[in-house]
Amino acid sequence: xxxxxxxxxxxxxxxxxxxxxxxxxxxxxxxxxxxxxxxxxxxxxxxxxxxxxxxxxxxxxxxxxxxxxxxxxxxxxxxxxxxxxxxxxxxxxxxxxxxxxxxxxxxxxxxxxxxxxxxxxxxxxxxxxxxxxxxxxxxxxxxxxxxxxxxxxxxxxxxxxxxxxxxxxxxxxxxxxxxxxxxxxxxxxxxxxxxxxxxxxxxxxxxxxxxxxxxxxxxxxxxxxxxxxxxxxxxxxxxxxxxxxxxxxxxxxxxxxxxxxxxxxxxxxxxxxxxxxxxxxxxxxxxxxxxxxxxxxxxxxxxxxxxxxxxxxxxxxxxxxxxxxxxxxxxxxxxxxxxxxxxxxxxxxxxxxxxxxxxxxxxxx
Numbered sequence: 190x191x192x193x194x195x196x197x198x199x200x201x202x203x204x205x206x207x208x209x210x211x212x213x214x215x216x217x218x219x220x221x222x223x224x225x226x227x228x229x230x231x232x233x234x235x236x237x238x239x240x241x242x243x244x245x246x247x248x249x250x251x252x253x254x255x256x257x258x259x260x261x262x263x264x265x266x267x268x269x270x271x272x273x274x275x276x277x278x279x280x281x282x283x284x285x286x287x288x289x290x291x292x293x294x295x296x297x298x299x300x301x302x303x304x305x306x307x308x309x310x311x312x313x314x315x316x317x318x319x320x321x322x323x324x325x326x327x328x329x330x331x332x333x334x335x336x337x338x339x340x341x342x343x344x345x346x347x348x349x350x351x352x353x354x355x356x357x358x359x360x361x362x363x364x365x366x367x368x369x370x371x372x373x374x375x376x377x378x379x380x381x382x383x384x385x386x387x388x389x390x391x392x393x394x395x396x397x398x399x400x401x402x403x404x405x406x407x408x409x410x411x412x413x414x415x416x417x418x419x420x421x422x423x424x425x426x427x428x429x430x431x432x433x434x435x436x437x438x439x440x441x442x443x444x445x446x447x448x449x450x451x452x453x454x455x456x457x458x459x460x461x462x463x464x465x466x467x468x469x470x471x472x473x474x475x476x477x478x479x480x481x482x483x484x485x486x487x488x489x490x491x492x493x494x495x496x497x498x499x500x501x502x503x504x505x506x507x508x509x510x511x512x513x514x515x516x517x518x519x520x521x522x523x524x525x526x527x528x529x530x531x532x533x534x535x536x537x538x539x540x541x542x543x544x545x546x547x548x549x550x551x552x553x554x
Contacts, residue, residue: 190403190404190405190409190411190554191280191283191284191401191402191403191404191409191410191411192283192401192402192403192404192405192406192407192408192409192410193399193400193401193407193408193409193410193512193516193551194224194226194288194400194401194402194404194407195220195221195222195223195224195225195226195398195399195400196219196220196223196397196398196399196400196512196513196516196517197215197216197217197218197219197220197221197222197223197397197398197513198216198219198362198395198396198397198398198509198510198513199212199215199216199362199395199396199397200361200362200363200364200395201362201363201364201393201394201395201500201501201503201510202298202364202393202394202395202501203298203364203393203394204296204298204394205299207394209241209244209248209249209252209294209296209396210252212294212296212394212395212396213249213252213253213256213292213294213396214252214256215396216292216294216396216397216398217253217256217257217290217292217398218256219398220290220292220398220399220400221400223400224288224400224402226288226400228256228257228258228259229257229258229259230259230288231257231259231260231288231289231290231400232259232260232261232262232287232288232289233260233261233262233263233264233279233282233287233288233289233290234250234253234257234260234262234263234264234289234290234291234292235263235264235265235266235275235276235278235279235282235289235290235291235292236249236250236253236263236264236265236266236275236291236292236293237265237266237268237272237274237275237291237293237505237506237509238265238266238267238268238269238505239293239294239295239504239505240269240270240295240297240308240312240504240505241295241296241297241504242308243296243299244294244295244296246265249292249293249294250263250265253290253292257290260290264278266278268505268540268545269312269505269540269541269545270312270452270504270505270507270538270539270540270541271415271508271538271539271540271545271546271547272293272505272506272507272508272509272538272547273413273415273508273536273538273547273548273549274415274540274545274547275291275293275508276291276399276401276410276413276508276509276512276547276549277413277415277547277549279291279401280401280410280413282401283401283402283403284403285403286402286403287402287403288400288401288402289400289401289402290398290399290400291398291399291400291401291509292396292397292398292399292509293396293397293505293506293509294395294396294506295392295393295394295395295396295503295504295505295506296394297392297393297394297502297503297504298391298392298393298394299394300392305391305392306323306324306325308392308504309323309324309325309392309541310322310323310324312324312540312541313327313541323381324454324541325380325381325384325389325455326381328381328384328389328454328455328457328458329380329381329382329383329384330381331429331455331457331458331461332346332383332384332388332455332456332457333382333383334429335429335457335460335461335475336383338428338429338472339472339473339475341472341475342475342479343375343383344371344375344479345475345476345478345479346388346456346457346460346475346478346479347371347374347375347385347387347388347456348371348456348478348479348481349453349456349459349460349478349483349491349498350369350371350374350387350388350456350498350499351368351369351370351371351374352478352481352483352484352491352492353453353459353491353492353495353496353498353499353500354367354368354369354495354498354499355368355484355485355499356484356485356490356492356493356494356495356496356499356526357494357495357496357498357499357500358499359524359525359526360494360495360499360500360525360526361524362494362500363494363495363499363500363501364391364393364499364500364501365391365495365498365499365500365501369387373387374387374388384455384457388455388456388457388498389454389455389498390453390454390455390497390498390501390502391501391502392502392503392504393501393502393503394503395501395503395506395510396506397503397506397509397510397513398509399509399512399513399516405554406554407553407554408516408519408520408551408552408553408554409551409552409553409554410512410549410550410551411549411550411551411552412440412441412442412548412549412550413547413548413549414437414440414441414547414548414549415437415545415546415547416433416434416436416437416545416546416547417433417545428471428472429461429464430464430465430471431461431465431546433546434462434465434466434546434548435465435466435467437546437548438465438466438467438548439467441535441548441549441550442550443466443467443468443535444467445533446489446533446534446535446550447489447490447518447528447530447531447532447533447534448489448490448491448493448515448518448528448531448534448535449463449466449468449489449490449491449492449534449535449536449537450491450492450493450496450511450514450515450534450535450536450537451463451491451492451496451537452497452507452537452538452539453491453492453496453497453498454497454502454539456498458539459478459491459492459496459498460474460475460478461474462537463477463478463483463491466535466537466548468489477489485526485528486529490528493514493518493523493526493528494510494514494523494526507538508536508538508547511536511537511538512536512549512551515534515536515551516551518531518534518551519531519532519533519534519551519552519553531553532552532553533550533551533552533553534550534551534552535548535549535550535551536548536549536550536551
């Protein structure tokens with residue numbers, strides 16, 4: 190079994206005054222302190238290949254080596270925005286009695302909106318890039334298809350952003366710590382009809398670190414499953430099911446989880462995930478969200494620290510934030526955002542919207 194020994198992360202936001210080295214140092218130092226280890230005890234490090242064009246994996250490795258002098262191996266994994274691919278590889282290494290650090294950093298708020306759209310397009314499959322379809326348009330297409338298929342009110346789907354902002358308001362490390370009512374969300378500018386600006390996540394700056402080691406007690410990461418070639422829009426079935434994700438959700442088992450950390454790049458993507466992972470029946474996730482049944486204090490809270498929308502979208506390291514946040518929940522250290530009696534949480538990680546997906550459980554043993 191693989192134990193989550195320590196976690197660390199920076200606040201998510203726009204950090205003009207900080208370098209990526211500053212952010213990395215903060216996250217690594219916090220994780221090492223949380224694990225009650227020395228810097229010399231970390232022997233292996235895994236780094237997700239970054240999305241930010243201005244920072245290379247070599248840059249990150251250089252900083253890691255300067256902080257962890259006894260780290261004998263640093264491995265870069267090309268995972269896009271599905272950080273669970275990197276975590277899966279690191280977990281296998283941790284099973285060999287190593288203290289393994291998984292760490293990443295992104296500096297994405299420096300880019301203008303059209304540059305950020307270009308970055309998002311590069312995360313899409315070749316099918317979409319050849320057609321020149323922006324990411325927001327694909328999310329808008331999913332939204333329109335879902336509303337038509339299930340006669341779902343847009344207000345129900347937009348409610349997810351209201352909920353994630355409500356959760357973010359209580360999270361000290363979240364970027365958008367303010368409430369955002371549905372009325373204001375639906376009045377925001379159109380990105381691609383019918384998707385509104387306040388239904389879409391914003392690329393941000395941040396760094397996060399997780400230390401994994403062999404262990405049978407404490408907080409355990411388990412049932413990591415990866416599905417490739419999801420091609421959600423091009424190959425999803427008439428009921429908008431991403432079959433590969435549905436299959437790995439069955440393998441992981443989601444009936445006993447107390448909360449879910451979704452990959453809510455958009456409101457519609459978050460709503461669909463609730464159906465793909467079996468939390469909701471087909472066509473009914475919008476009702477679950479619209480009724481507020483995914484808020485903190487409800488039966489199955491989601492995005493408990495704000496998710497990508499409220500906490501901020503940190504691309505390749507979203508999964509590291511999700512795992513760290515889930516770990517705090519399981520430990521009972523989530524403060525204002527604590528899920529009552531949390532013993533099991535589910536993390537959902539996607540690469541873009543269509544290339545790969547990952548699920549894992551964070552449980553107390």
